[in-house]
Amino acid sequence: MVKELVENALDAGATRIEVDIEDGGARLIQVRDDGGGIAAEDLPLALAQHATSKIASLDDLEHVRTLGFRGEALASIASIARFALTSRRHDESTAWTIGATGEAPRPAQHPPGTTVEVRDLFYKVPARRKFLRAERTEFGHIDELIKAVALAQPRVEFRLTHNGKPVRLLRPAADDAALMARIGEIFGTDFPAQSLRIDHAGAGMRLSGWVGLPTASRAQADQQYFYVNGRLVRDRVVTHAVRQAYADVLFHGRHPAYALFLEIAPEAVDVNVHPAKSEVRFREGRLVHDFLYRTLNEALAQTRAGVGPHPVHLSSQSAHLPPPAGEGKDSLASQPWRAQSGLGLAVRESPADYAALLGTALPRSTSNTVASDETASNDVPPLGFALAQLAGIYVLAENANGLVLVDMHAAHERITYEKLKNARACDGIRSQLLLVPLSLAVSEREAACVEDHAQHLEALGFDIARGGQQSVIVKRYPGILEGADVAGLVRDVLADLVAHGNSRRLEETQNEILSTMACHGSIRANRRLTLPEMNALLREMEATERSGQCNHGRPTWVQLPVAELDKMFLRGR
Ligand code: ADP
Numbered sequence: 270m271v272k273e274l275v276e277n278a279l280d281a282g283a284t285r286i287e288v289d290i291e292d293g294g295a296r297l298i299q300v301r302d303d304g305g306g307i308a309a310e311d312l313p314l315a316l317a318q319h320a321t322s323k324i325a326s327l328d329d330l331e332h333v334r335t336l337g338f339r340g341e342a343l344a345s346i347a348s349i350a351r352f353a354l355t356s357r358r359h360d361e362s363t364a365w366t367i368g369a370t371g372e373a374p375r376p377a378q379h380p381p382g383t384t385v386e387v388r389d390l391f392y393k394v395p396a397r398r399k400f401l402r403a404e405r406t407e408f409g410h411i412d413e414l415i416k417a418v419a420l421a422q423p424r425v426e427f428r429l430t431h432n433g434k435p436v437r438l439l440r441p442a443a444d445d446a447a448l449m450a451r452i453g454e455i456f457g458t459d460f461p462a463q464s465l466r467i468d469h470a471g472a473g474m475r476l477s478g479w480v481g482l483p484t485a486s487r488a489q490a491d492q493q494y495f496y497v498n499g500r501l502v503r504d505r506v507v508t509h510a511v512r513q514a515y516a517d518v519l520f521h522g523r524h525p526a527y528a529l530f531l532e533i534a535p536e537a538v539d540v541n542v543h544p545a546k547s548e549v550r551f552r553e554g555r556l557v558h559d560f561l562y563r564t565l566n567e568a569l570a571q572t573r574a575g576v577g578p579h580p581v582h583l584s585s586q587s588a589h590l591p592p593p594a595g596e597g598k599d600s601l602a603s604q605p606w607r608a609q610s611g612l613g614l615a616v617r618e619s620p621a622d623y624a625a626l627l628g629t630a631l632p633r634s635t636s637n638t639v640a641s642d643e644t645a646s647n648d649v650p651p652l653g654f655a656l657a658q659l660a661g662i663y664v665l666a667e668n669a670n671g672l673v674l675v676d677m678h679a680a681h682e683r684i685t686y687e688k689l690k691n692a693r694a695c696d697g698i699r700s701q702l703l704l705v706p707l708s709l710a711v712s713e714r715e716a717a718c719v720e721d722h723a724q725h726l727e728a729l730g731f732d733i734a735r736g737g738q739q740s741v742i743v744k745r746y747p748g749i750l751e752g753a754d755v756a757g758l759v760r761d762v763l764a765d766l767v768a769h770g771n772s773r774r775l776e777e778t779q780n781e782i783l784s785t786m787a788c789h790g791s792i793r794a795n796r797r798l799t800l801p802e803m804n805a806l807l808r809e810m811e812a813t814e815r816s817g818q819c820n821h822g823r824p825t826w827v828q829l830p831v832a833e834l835d836k837m838f839l840r841g842r
């Protein structure tokens with residue numbers, strides 16, 4: 270009900286919406302807006318069944334740009350509760366009010382705009398009252414709804430009260446800073462610095478918004494907002510495309526946070542498939558899926574170590590402080606950046622007017638310019654120069670911001686994995702001859718699998734023959750994995766192959782096998798690296814896509830800025 274009323278206010282062009290709730294909505298739901306208002310003679314019509322001012326013809330239904338279009342909400346609400354609709358048009362000097370009982374509108378006091386007052390929900394249908402859950406639960410749903418609606422309406426002010434107490438105030442965002450503050454209000458203050466900004470147009474669509482860094486993933490899928498032409502929807506095509514885009518950079522069971530806005534020609538999407546209009550049907554689902562997947566995959570590929578937002582905040586306290594304005598590198602580094610823009614942004618008018626705000630409020634830049642800006646002032650590369658190795662695990666380096674810590678195994682694993690994927694996609698993974706063929710004792714299933722999957726193994730850079738009932742002979746292995754423990758590598762790959770069984774599954778799990786291989790080919794803990802080797806690792810990280818996190822989504826690097834160190838030592842206080 271709150272959703273319908275708020276959407277009506279938005280359809281009426283409101284810039285300010287106040288929602289007052291009592292007893293979780295059971296006693297009062299009141300929505301007041303400063304939108305266009307309703308003329309006195311139209312008030313009875315607004316309450317009539319199937320009466321809408323938003324669609325005049327069947328053709329209009331194909332091009333719906335308003336949130337409402339069925340003309341059912343007010344009629345149904347008025348039939349189950351004590352109801353009053355009060356409104357004043359902007360060009361009128363009097364306001365008018367009407368109840369549900371069918372009497373003529375009476376003059377009333379009201380500023381330009383509309384108020385809908387719903388009291389004693391379900392008083393006529395007591396049986397349904399018991400379906401209302403506890404007051405706090407119901408109010409929680411309302412608060413969630415206001416947040417979700419507000420995300421798509423950055424220019425509109427939202428106020429929410431419960432039992433007379435202000436609970437949420439979302440100010441209109443006129444510039445980038447205000448927009449980020451509002452995003453932080455909804456997602457948590459860390460989110461702006463822990464997310465990538467998306468803005469990409471193509472294939473007749475535009476996708477904009479924010480996606481959380483893989484290293485800032487969540488245990489629940491509770492912060493996933495996807496809008497189609499300003500309308501919040503849940504859609505399987507969308508969920509699948511997002512999950513696939515994150516597959517390579519996220520732990521199993523972790524969920525990304527995102528707010529994404531898809532603009533698409535209204536005729537390419539059917540919004541009339543669900544009573545709450547929370548589901549849509551894309552006319553060309555495959556096209557939408559591929560556009561989403563490609564855009565997000567590309568954006569996430571840019572999560573290179575040393576570029577963009579830091580993957581981890583060392584002190585949670587500082588994470589809550591906004592970056593000091595205009596403080597050069599620091600503020601730049603903690604700002605989310607545009608993952609994509611480039612392509613001609615052929616943007617149509619949008620009901621949410623969202624893209625327009627993004628387009629004007631933010632400086633245009635691509636990830637590449639961010640990267641070069643960061644290094645422009647001096648010749649220190651993003652991850653700096655190596656200083657030492659710590660505990661046989663970490664590489665310490667100094668860059669323009671201060672200290673950089675790198676988990677050398679995690680970083681190298683990602684580099685090797687990306688190399689393997691690239692090689693497979695280009696001219697295949699090159700194999701290297703073992704001077705002495707290696708005979709391995711394996712299970713009978715694994716030995717048989719060598720014969721069954723000879724082609725797959727070849728594509729992965731292996732030449733392995735069956736030696737006997739329970740043995741195999743390794744003749745060649747992938748050259749990229751030079752120095753790997755070949756026996757361990759082959760055992761793990763065979764185990765993967767056996768586990769993933771038939772070849773269709775194998776296609777889908779190719780990357781998992783490559784990831785297993787990458788682990789074997791990567792520097793182990795306690796391996797001593799020389800400074801030139803450490804620097805080579807840092808340079809490779811900078812050049813490798815997705816190198817900001819390991820194959821499982823853990824961060825590969827952490828920045829400890831000098832300012833943080835100063836704080837630790839209480840300097841400059
Ligand atoms: P719908 O939104 O599908 O048109 P509703 O039952 O929600 O149907 O509303 C019926 C009509 O009442 C709308 O078409 C609109 O003309 C008018 N109306 C409802 N709420 C408002 C409002 N807050 N401001 C202006 N007009 C409104």
Ligand code: MG
Pocket residue numbers: 273276277336337338340342343
């Ligand atoms: Mg409506």
